[in-house]
Amino acid sequence: MRLSVISTLLTGFLLFPSANSFGLLLETGAEQEQIGQGSNSIAVESQTTSSVSKVAEIKTLIQTAIKDSPQPFSGSVILLEQGKPQFELQKGEGISQDSRFVMASLSKQITATLILQALDAGKLDLTQTLNHYLFGDAEGKNKALKGMDAGVNPSADALNTSQYDELITLHQLLTHTSGVDKLGKANRFEPGSQFEYSNFGYSLLGQVLEKVNHQSFAEQVAQFATRYQFNGLSAELGSIEAIHAKVPSLAVGLQESEVIAPADLVLDEALLPAGGLIASAPAYAAFQHLLHSGKLMSAKSYQRMTTAYTEIQFLWPNMRYGYGMRINKDDGLVEYSHTGYLSGYMSMTLHYPEFNLDLVMLENLSLNLNDRARVFELHNQIRQIIRSQLLLAKASNVKP
Known part of the structure; x- marks a missing residue:
């Protein structure tokens, strides 16, 4: 569905300089998400030693893909290389670097880690x-x-x-x-x-x-966030409206149907471990970097988490599942990923260990599920951009 009002609201995009400190994607089912509306935008690229590498190409292509997407987009995207932010983009009304989102199924990686x-x-x-x-x-x-x-x-x-x-x-x-x-x-x-x-x-x-820990799951998440300085990661209970009142940085989720309207979503104890946790893109990126750096669990447990135990049917071919993580090794490129969809929110995370490259994408707009291909079109496009550039890097044996 093309909504002319969206093209008016979602004009421009924000690409902020990367932060110097980092302390600071549920699938269809119990998860669903929504859109943030238009915003004014500024584009600034952070200077890195790899500015002429494949990473520079990746960020340019992602920026263009989001700008030119025929689908409405509201959210926050961050790309890391070696744990350092190379590219950050925010688009949508009121969306900033500090904006928090319900992570949908990316919550499962936190639960598996605990x-x-x-x-x-x-x-x-x-x-x-x-x-x-x-x-x-x-x-x-x-x-x-x-x-x-x-x-x-x-x-x-x-x-x-x-x-x-x-x-x-x-x-x-x-x-x-x-x-x-x-x-x-x-x-x-x-x-x-x-x-x-x-x-x-x-x-x-x-x-x-x-x-086994004799405390609520929400309390455990709070302690986890404090211990590792994941500012912006939390477990909250209640309606999005009520949570937003006490956590103003939470982006209100929007659901696309005949019109775009605030999602009728309530976060309860049952949803939290599966898809109800809240994070900013930098906070989740910080978690993902520490996770894949081996700093959140023993080497043996990390190996368990990233072992492909079972084949799964998914939008992307040849996918397998570990613990809270999808695994793909097509073309010799190892990829750890997950996506999420919840009323009002969508999400995606990608990690490529060979290049120590991470992408986190959190959105506060869930597109109408009457067209699944359209809902995940931008996710698929961004994944293919990254994969194609990393495969070119592998083929030419150059630094990404």
Whole structure:
């Protein structure tokens, strides 16, 4: 749908100089997002040692793609090389470097990180059952293993409406292979047998963290943000209107349908671990840099997180899933990514370890889902811009 009002509102774009300090993408399902309206814009490129490299080409192409996109865009984009910001762009009414956004499914990477930190602290075993942690089911795992040894599926027994399928492990929740359904319902499939994206599964991981750390998930996120100085990362509860009143930097999410209007979104405890966390683009970029620098967990846990456990069907071909992370290795280029869509917000993150290059893209406009290709057209275009330039760099054996 072409909305003439958008072209008027979303004129120009902001490209700010990079900040010197960094202390300072839910998928369709429980996630959805919206648009920020027009703004005046200024373009300034930060000076870096790679200004004549492929990174310079990448930022020029991204800038042009957003400027020329036929779809409305409101949000914040940041590109990092070696952890240093090379390019920052803000576009939309009231959008600035400090603007915060509901991250949608990028929240899953924070949740997976907290799980792996608990693992490193000896509080969790990823092969242990969900029931063990939520209900103190010390025998649940033993019964499940006996069932597997006997060649039977314990979940085929009479449905236990007070617990989840006794075969479900934390590993399966992290990889969306658990098939978990609400209490009182039969599992969707045999745990571990297939991939099915599950926001509910990540909500349960949040509950596990509350059990083992003896504090709310929101409090854990606050401590995490303080510990690593991720200013701009937080977990808030309530309607977007209410949160914006106490966190004015939160960009109000807009949903495109017949008209563009504020999204009717409420962040509750169940949504937080799966898609309800809030961050500015610099804050999430700082998190992503520390994550891939090995500073948030042990090397063994990071390897677990970035291992491709299962194939998945996604907009991009040949995708696999680790822990809160999509993985692609087409053409010999390793890519770790995630995207998000929630009423009022969209998001995307990309990391290329060979080049230590990161992109974070947070938006406060969710496009109408009646045309999926249109919704994710700009995400796909920006990803292809980066991939093509990095592949050229690999082919010519030059610095990106």
